[in-house]
Amino acid sequence: MAVMTAATMRGQQGGTGGKGFSETELQQFKAVRPIDSHTHIYRYTPAYFALLQKLDMHTLDIMVVSDNADPERKVLSQESADVFELVNKSGHRVYACTTFDPYLFNQPDFAAKAITGIDHAFDEGAVAVKIWKNVGMEIKDAKGKYVLPDDAAFAPIYADIANHHRTLIMHIADPDTAWLPPDPHASDASYFIQHPEWYMYRISGSPSKDQILNARDHVIQMNPNLKVVGAHLGSMEGEFPRIAATLDRYPNFAIDLTARMPYIMKLPRAEAIAFFTKYQDRLIYGTDDTYYPGADAQRLVREAEDTYARDWRFLSTDSAIIFRNIQAQGLALPPEILRKVYHDNAIRWYSEMR
Numbered sequence: 230m231a232v233m234t235a236a237t238m239r240g241q242q243g244g245t246g247g248k249g250f251s252e253t254e255l256q257q258f259k260a261v262r263p264i265d266s267h268t269h270i271y272r273y274t275p276a277y278f279a280l281l282q283k284l285d286m287h288t289l290d291i292m293v294v295s296d297n298a299d300p301e302r303k304v305l306s307q308e309s310a311d312v313f314e315l316v317n318k319s320g321h322r323v324y325a326c327t328t329f330d331p332y333l334f335n336q337p338d339f340a341a342k343a344i345t346g347i348d349h350a351f352d353e354g355a356v357a358v359k360i361w362k363n364v365g366m367e368i369k370d371a372k373g374k375y376v377l378p379d380d381a382a383f384a385p386i387y388a389d390i391a392n393h394h395r396t397l398i399m400h401i402a403d404p405d406t407a408w409l410p411p412d413p414h415a416s417d418a419s420y421f422i423q424h425p426e427w428y429m430y431r432i433s434g435s436p437s438k439d440q441i442l443n444a445r446d447h448v449i450q451m452n453p454n455l456k457v458v459g460a461h462l463g464s465m466e467g468e469f470p471r472i473a474a475t476l477d478r479y480p481n482f483a484i485d486l487t488a489r490m491p492y493i494m495k496l497p498r499a500e501a502i503a504f505f506t507k508y509q510d511r512l513i514y515g516t517d518d519t520y521y522p523g524a525d526a527q528r529l530v531r532e533a534e535d536t537y538a539r540d541w542r543f544l545s546t547d548s549a550i551i552f553r554n555i556q557a558q559g560l561a562l563p564p565e566i567l568r569k570v571y572h573d574n575a576i577r578w579y580s581e582m583r
């Protein structure tokens with residue numbers, strides 16, 4: 230699959246011992262008006278919508294174009310039609326994040342075409358635009374050089390998003406594991422075994438993670454009026470001082486927690502609490518919940534609720550959490566921080582969401 234999905238990055242295949250919400254937990258969870266700001270659900274699925282209703286959850290459904298994924302993700306026009314159908318059926322529960330097709334990079338009218346598509350999606354209600362890791366890790370220019378996110382060809386696209394007061398979601402680069410020698414103990418090792426196309430360690434001539442992240446930072450710096458959300462802890466999951474430095478340097482930058490909770494669970498508890506306290510206005514909750522046609526909808530629903538419940542227990546209580554060989558104690562964050570991470574920050578950074 231194209232993205233780091235539930236099974237591969239949250240380790241759900243191994244079983245988590247996670248359990249859905251108790252009635253009391255459910256009431257507390259609903260009270261923060263939870264938003265999952267990072268999903269990839271491309272088809273209307275009644276069981277999933279029943280879950281969203283049960284949790285009173287709103288979501289941001291993110292489009293991706295990938296040439297090495299399911300056929301569904303290859304054609305943006307089809308994917309976009311599917312997502313907007315779902316958005317329209319959802320009764321303002323699901324919002325759309327559009328994207329552009331980066332594989333058209335070498336066409337002379339690349340940016341103009343991308344902007345036409347993006348503006349059309351804004352008219353349909355899209356609240357954000359995603360740029361994905363294939364920029365930096367896959368796509369090459371006409372000379373065969375890897376394209377980085379700060380390539381001048383993208384500049385008019387970023388300007389257009391800023392002019393529309395929408396937000397750019399940057400899933401740029403990947404966990405460090407992609408650049409390191411094989412390590413069966415790495416929490417994301419299985420993903421890179423299943424997806425050798427993203428295992429940069431074995432792809433000679435590919436950019437370093439630093440090069441890619443520096444190019445990402447350059448985009449944030451060059452577009453001070455553009456709101457940028459770095460997906461997956463901004464791909465700085467192994468380096469919290471770097472996350473802090475980046476947030477400190479760029480007031481137009483926030484990050485989502487999507488599918489990287491284990492990295493937070495591995496922090497010393499006091500450090501994790503200090504991190505949430507200091508950056509309480511810049512952290513946005515998300516899961517990467519993914520559903521493909523033909524997948525088991527009941528399983529999606531079960532796993533999604535288990536994830537929501539486990540994350541909620543970790544963030545809101547001081548219970549012992551055991552997840553993927555990590556033993557952590559819940560952070561027991563105060564209600565005002567929980568409310569920001571689960572709701573207020575999403576509304577602020579994706580200002581068209583309600």
Ligand SMILES: [Zn+2]
Pocket residue numbers: 232233267268269291517
């Ligand atoms: Zn994703």
